[in-house]
Amino acid sequence: MADTGRRYRLYPTDEQAQRLVSWGHTCRWLYNTALEQRQFAWRQRKVTLGVSAQCTFLTQARKELDWVADLPAQSGQQVLRQLDQAYRNWWNPEHPAGPPTRKRKSPRLSVPFPGQAIEVRRLNRRWGVVNLPKVGEVKFRWSRPLGGTVRNAVVSFDGTAWHVGFGVHAGAKTPQAHARPDTVVGVDRGVKVALTMSDGRMWNRTFASPGQERKLARLKSKAGRQETARRKHSATTSNRARKVRAEIARSEAKIRNRRRDFVTWAANRLCAQYAVVKLERLGVKAMTATAKGTIAEPGTNVRQKAGLNRAILDKGWGMFEQALTNRTRATGTRIARVPAAFTSQRCSRCGNTDRNNRESQAMFRCGPCGHQANADVNAAINVRDAAEATSPHTGRAARDRSQPVSCQPPTQRRRHVALEAGISLL
Structure with missing residues (x-):
C-alpha cells in the first residue's frame, strides 16, 4: 500500500503525448459512463453494481469499441476502482466526501496505472524513464529519490505540462507525538x-x-x-x-x-x-x-x-x-477545528462581541475595553483560544444514509451512450 507520493515533470514525445491525451479523454468518458450505469441500476432495479461486474462490462465494451480497446485494460480497471472508492467514501459516515459527480471536459487529463503495469528506471543524476504500456519509455526529470517501492502511477496534464505521480510505499509512519508537544x-x-x-x-x-x-x-x-x-x-x-x-x-x-x-x-x-x-x-x-x-x-x-x-x-x-x-x-501535528461564529467580532481580551468592534477589514477596536489590534490577528487569537467543534465534518449537509445510492436518473441520451458502449444491464 502506498503511504507517500512523488511527482515529477514528464517529457513525452509528440506522438506519445497525443496518445496520452486520447487516453485521458477515454478515462473521463469511462468514469462518467460507469457512474451513470450505477445510477441507472439503482434507480431502476435497486441494484448496487460493484467493480467486478463493471469490469465485465468494460471487457465487453473493449471488444466493440476500438478507441476503448486502445486504452490499457489496467488503466480502465483503475478508473473503475477509483469510482468504487468514491462511493465507499460517500457511504462512510466518518468521511467528509459527498456523492460522486461527473467529470467535466477540461484541459486537465489523467491516466492511472497500477504498479505492476509500469517500470521505473533511473538514467543518470538528472533523468529517469517510466515504461508505460503501449507507449514505451517516457523521460521524466529525476528531481528527488523515489524512496520506496512504486505501487501505482498517474500520468496527468494540467494545461501547461505533463507530470507523472507515483504512489510509493516507503514505510513512513506518523509519529506518536510532535517534536514540540506543547505548541x-x-x-x-x-x-x-x-x-x-x-x-x-x-x-x-x-x-x-x-x-x-x-x-x-x-x-x-x-x-x-x-x-x-x-x-x-x-x-x-x-x-x-x-x-x-x-x-x-x-x-x-x-x-x-x-x-x-x-x-x-x-x-x-x-x-x-x-x-x-x-x-x-x-x-x-x-x-x-x-x-x-x-x-x-x-x-x-x-x-x-x-x-x-x-x-x-x-x-x-x-x-x-x-x-x-x-x-x-x-x-504528528493535530488539526483542531473550532466554530467560526463571532471569531472576527469577538475581542480577544475581554470577549465582547459587538459588531461595531471591527471598524474595517484591517482594524479591530473594542468599545468597552479599548483593545486595538489587527483584525485578522485578533481573529486568529480567538481561533487559538476557542474550544474544539463537536462535529468532525466541515460544511457537509446532513443526508439519509439508509440508501446506499441516491442519484437522479440519467437522461435518455446518457442511457443510449451507455448501451452503445456495450455496457448493458440486461
Missing part, C-alpha cells in the same frame, strides 16, 4: 491576507499579476464570443478557438501551480513548528456557492457574492486545509 497556533483564513497566525505573523502571496489578470480576462471574453458565434451558426469548434482555450488553460495552470506551492509551503512550516493547528470550521464549498438563484426566485447581491467567491477561491482555503492534513502524517 498551539490559531490560523485565520482571509480574503485580503491569505493566512494570519495568532503569534502575529501574516503570510500572503499574489498568484497573478495585474497584467496576467487582464490578459486572462481578455482571453475568456474572446472565447465567449467565439462560442456564441459557433452556436449561432451551428458550426464546429475552430482551430483559433482551440488555441484560445489552450492559452486560457496554460494561464490558469500557472496560477494554480503558484497557489499550490504557497499552501504547501505554509502547511510544511506550520506542521513543523506546532503540535496543534486550530482552524475555523468552514464549509468552503457552501460558502462559494452562487447566489444567482432561479428565474422565478432571483438572488440578491449576485455580483458582490461572485466577487467574494472569487476572493475565497483565489486564496485557496480548501487547498490549504487539504495540504495541512496531508502534512500532519509526517509530523
